[in-house]
Amino acid sequence: MSISSLLVCDDSNMARKQLIRALPxxxxxxxxxxxxxxxxLDxxxxxxxxxxxxxxxxxxxxxxEVLAxxxxxxxxxxxxxxxxxxxxEAIKRVAELGALAFLKKPVEPGLLRHTLLEHGLLGVPSAETGARIEADEPNVQFRDAFREVVNVAMGQAAALLARQLDVFVRLPIPNVNILEVGELHMALAHAQQGDQLSAVCQGYIGSGIAGEALLIFHDSEVRDMAKLMRWKPANREGELEMLLDLASILIGACLSGIAEQLDVSFSQGHPVVLGQHSSIDELIRVNQRRWKKTxxxxxxxxLEGHDIHFDLLLxxxxxxxxxxxxxxxYLMS
Structure with missing residues (x-):
């Protein structure tokens, strides 16, 4: 099958640039x-x-939705x-919707070429036609590039969580912004929606990069999460242990994915309970000196099929x- 026109469909300029560069x-x-x-689709x-x-x-x-x-x-x-x-489950679903293949980001040029050849899509090489690939690379700014790095890391963390809990994790589009404390408060406030929260915080540092990861749970959903994790917390301390365990899985996997892509190494502190049964106002007030501009x-x-939501902030x-x-x-060059 000879392909004359190819569509690269991705909301990230960084991802489209990487993919175009990976093409033969x-x-x-x-x-x-x-x-x-x-x-x-248009x-x-x-x-x-x-x-x-x-x-x-x-x-x-x-x-x-595009596949459907x-x-x-x-x-x-x-x-x-x-x-x-x-x-x-994501790989299974796209196959059922008719996708020829699934490749993980960032795609390896050799694997992409092999996949194209395997499905008879590569066509006649330019040595015989004299033609070459025609593509304009998008302009990539820092926020878009880092958002794509986080996107890949987030997917790896979700896959680990999905295997452990036997669920399908609905992935968000990461929000990446440089915020003052007041703006951070506003960004977090929508997550509360009148509910009380429990939060776990874990610091990380390495290669000139430092920060804190914050995993926020709605108290109304903690019991449902405990059931999924096969925990039976008899008291508040049991709930805390379950939240710390979940935080360790998600935060560790996400930071590991970022570190691998950027070729850095993070040392992680022990996760600690930042607040339990608290409001966002209390969490921000206690930590505003540390967070400042971030x-x-x-x-x-x-989690699909469950009324469970949680927010991870880096x-x-x-x-x-x-x-x-x-x-x-380095990734953009």
């Missing part, structure tokens, strides 16, 4: 881009898109999913931004 240089194909699933409907490299976690319309629409409308295109969501990454997880110190910018620049 001797592949005579024109590349078009879409920043969300709705834009991507491009497919216009025709002449022989192959889509599709992300899953996107605004407007996610990758699952392609099948429902019998659109003439092939799809390879390229995603940071590496849960076994690079804040917000991830709001939910709060990097202001001094860490320069080091993180330097590290992500």
């Amino acid at each position: 240089e001797d592949w005579p194909v024109a590349v078009v881009q879409a920043a969300n699933g709705r834009e991507g 491009a497919i409907r216009r025709g002449d898109v022989g192959l889509v490299l599709l992300d899953l976690t996107m605004p407007e319309m996610d990758g699952y 629409a392609i099948r429902a409308e019998a659109l003439d295109t092939q799809v390879i999913v390229v995603s940071g969501d590496v849960q076994d 690079l804040a990454v917000e991830l709001s997880y939910s 709060l990097f110190t202001e001094d860490s931004v320069a080091r993180l910018s330097l590290k992500t620049a």
Whole structure:
């Protein structure tokens, strides 16, 4: 099958740039881009898109919805999913929706070439045609680059949690912002919604980067989470132990994913209970001297089939931004 036009559909400029650079240089194909699933589906409907490299976690319309629409409308295109969501269930679902293959982010050029060859999509090499790949690389700023790093790490953490709890984790689009304390308060306040909260905090430092991870639970959902984790907390101390265990899984996996991509190493402190049965106002008031201005990454997880939500925040110190910018620049170069 000869492909003349390829669609790269991903909301991250960084991810699209990485993917375009991973394409075989001797592949005579024109590349078009879409920043969300709705834009991507519109491009497919216009025709002449022989192959889509599709992300899953996107605004407007996610990758699952795009795959479902392609099948429902019998659109003439092939799809390879390229995603940071590496849960076994995610891989299974995209296959059932008709995707040819699943590749994890960031994709290895050799594996991408092998996958294209395996499905007969690579076409005639440029040595015979004289043509080369046609693609404009998107401009990437620090926030977008770091958001993509977090996106991949978040997917790895979710896959670990999904295996341990036998659930499907709905992944958010990470929010990455540099915030003052007042702005951080506003960013967290929506998570409370009148409920009381329990929070676990864990510090980390390494390679000129430091910060704190904050995992926030709604008290109304702690009991349901305990059931999933097969804990039977008899008292408050038992609840705390369960929350510390969950925090260790999620925070450790997420930080490990970031460290691996940026080629850094983090030392993690012991997780501690920051507050239990407290309001956001109390949590911020107690810690505002430490947090001040921060690079804040917000991830709001939910578990499919369960009324369970929790927020993971990575709060990097202001001094860490320069080091993180330097590290992500290597990924962009």
